Amino acid sequence: MKDQITSFKVEGIQARVFAVNSKESVREMQRIHNASYTATAAAGRALSATAMMIMTLKNETDRINAQIKCDGPIKGIVVAANANGEVKVDIYQPMIYIPLKKSGKLDVASAIGKGTLTIVKDLGLKNPYTGNVNIVSGEIAEDFTYYFAASEQTPSVVALGVLIDKNDTVIASGGYMIQLLPDCPEETISYIEKRISEIDSVTAMMEKGMNQLQMVEYIFENRRVEILATKDLNYKCDCSRDRIEKGISMLKKDDLKKMISEDKGAEVTCHFCNSKYEFSEEELQKIYDKIK
Ligand SMILES: [Zn+2]
Structure with missing residues (x-):
């Protein structure tokens, strides 16, 4: 089944309600980064939260970036999503190994x-x-909840989950x-508040195999639920040689000079999709000359 975000x-409930199924996107993220189960769960949760946030964007060109910088072994996660439902993730240390908690649950907090x-919202x-x-x-879920309360003054409930089996296969991923x-x-x-404290x-x-609509119906005890909008969610990186070139032209001139004279070229790997871009000495020289 395709990944989707739904609002x-x-x-009778004066609230905006969103739900997401992000299984395929999280699987793709895990594959690209060769991510461990804990890293997959942490970054997968962040992916789901960011994906739901794009439902509030108004223009097609709007984008949201969620950046976690942390002192835990994963070091950082960047999720970049746009209004078209395209999402990409960078995990700083994707291969970390963290033992499961005594309860058998993934220890994302550690x-x-x-x-x-x-x-960062580019509107x-x-x-x-x-x-x-x-x-x-x-x-992650509590961190986004706190962000909405403290930074956007919007009291929110955020629930996120990534279900991974013994073989590190993502069986389900999503949230509301x-x-x-x-x-x-x-x-x-x-x-x-009462419902959140008592529900699964x-x-x-x-x-249990609930889809997004079933989740929302379950949370609100079968009140009438109307789907307002649905968006497909896809893991997609929009990197290109042009963009990488722009990135190189923003380096310090001394660093660029070193890449030309010492390294005789450069290989740049995109952090979001692992695509490799090679630049010869001559190509780097051209970039260098342009910024002169
Ligand atoms: Zn890329």
Whole structure:
């Protein structure tokens, strides 16, 4: 089944509700980075959260970047997504090994440790919008929840899960997000809080084979749920030789000079898809001459 992000309207609930199925994208991410199960779970959760955020974008050219910089062994994760549902991920240390918790669960928090979560939204304005918070738990969902509360003043519930079997195969990945609208009455807030405390985890929902609509219907106890919008989600990198060349032309001139005279060329690997781009001494010289 194709990956999809869906936004919902729930009868009598003054909140924006989103859900995502990201299994294929997370599998592709895992394959590209040869990521361990803990790294796959950590980055997969971040991918799902960022994917749901793109449902709030208005223009086709809008983009969202979620950057985690941390002192845990994974060191950092960057998720870049655009309004067309294309997502790509960079994992700084994808091959880390972290033992499972005593409960048998993946220990994502130990992979992340302390650090920051930065969200950059490029909405086509002069300057991108940037919000930055400290990592509060390292479990990713709680960190995005905290980001929405602290940086966007939007009380939210974020639940994310990546289900991985003994052979490191991603069996399911996804999540849901509930964002309260400013006019949400107190009793609805209490209702949502109560439901969140008593319902199954998103991983358990996925284990039962629930799709996004079924998840939302289950959370809100079969209130009438309407699908507002659906978007396909694809792992896709938009790197190109042109872009890499632009990147090289932004290097320090001394560094570029060294690449020409000492290295006699350069091989640049895209962090998001592992594509390799080779530049000969002459090609680097041309770039160097242009920036002179
Ligand atoms: Zn690429």
